[in-house]
Amino acid sequence: MTGMTSGSRHAGGGTLFTEPFLVVSHRAGAAGPGVRDQHGRPLGTVAETDHGAFRKTLWALTGSARFRPNCFAVRDSGGSVVLKVRAHDSRFLVTRADGTPIGGIAPDGPDRFTLSAHGRPAGVLEHRRPREFSITDAAGREVARSAEGDGRDYVVEVFAQLTDPLASLVIAAALTLDTALRPG
Template sequence: MTSGSRQVGGGTLFTEPFLVVSHRAGAAESGVRDQYGQPLGTVAEAENGTFRKALRMITGSARFRPNCFAVRDSGGSVVLKVRVHDSRFLVTRADGTPIGEIAPDGPHRFALSAHGRPVGALENRPPRDFRITGSAGSEVARAAEEPGRGYVVEVFAQLTDPLASLVIAAALTVETALRPR
């Protein structure tokens, strides 16, 4: 925890200052918990056919990596859908209403946009570290891998949509979709 972090959470994916994302090898679902271990939701591969999943496991090919994710709250309701197409991430609400896009914008960088306007950026800082900034360039979130714990996502301020949804989508799905298989 940093001293500038929000200390109070609201018990949801969109209000907690820390999200701990645990990836299990070979699992199609990752758990998301708060800093105290309380479940906040899950991120799961969605709408990926059995054949595609089998090909990915057999071949180990990135070509067959997940192409759609469902972000669910602690009650199991889908709150965001993220569809991956050619390294672009299209983010929608559960009902399919578009929120925005996360698209490559140079090496190790993704632009976050909504309705054609930039709202932020994600920088991939190898090895497995992400920095997310708002449209003004100030850092709004950071994700880092912690051995034995998974990914820890720290959100520095209460964000509003569309940036809040794009930050959650980016923090919970980009690494999984892009990592080598």
């Protein structure tokens, strides 16, 4: 976990929402990114949903936004869906597993996204380069940051125990934007 600070002030609780470090792996042959804690214990997965094999193949071959994945299921270590993220163009709607809206993620410049809930800004994600971003809360305090890890991995550090809706928006952004926005 090079390049990360030791600013986390909370102990891990063994879930996507309570661990201070999330190691996100994009391994060949995997259905989607896997997420582990800093000790390698599985915390969950992210899977592209609502797609047929043909559409996925077209996106991989052409890189066309027309075939880009548009729905992701964030699952916990037991396989239960905890969040759904649906993309439309470059905007993202984040919901609970039952479809209850949590908030949205929308572009606010070339490398910047606003996280919002209940019609109000909840935070900002600034995308620095692939797999490197910073997330601040509505007051401008940095609450999470990512850095390139080993190979196809990146590490997300969450600096404090967050509450909803910001916690869900941070997890959704940290685990799906890299996949949703990368070229084919």
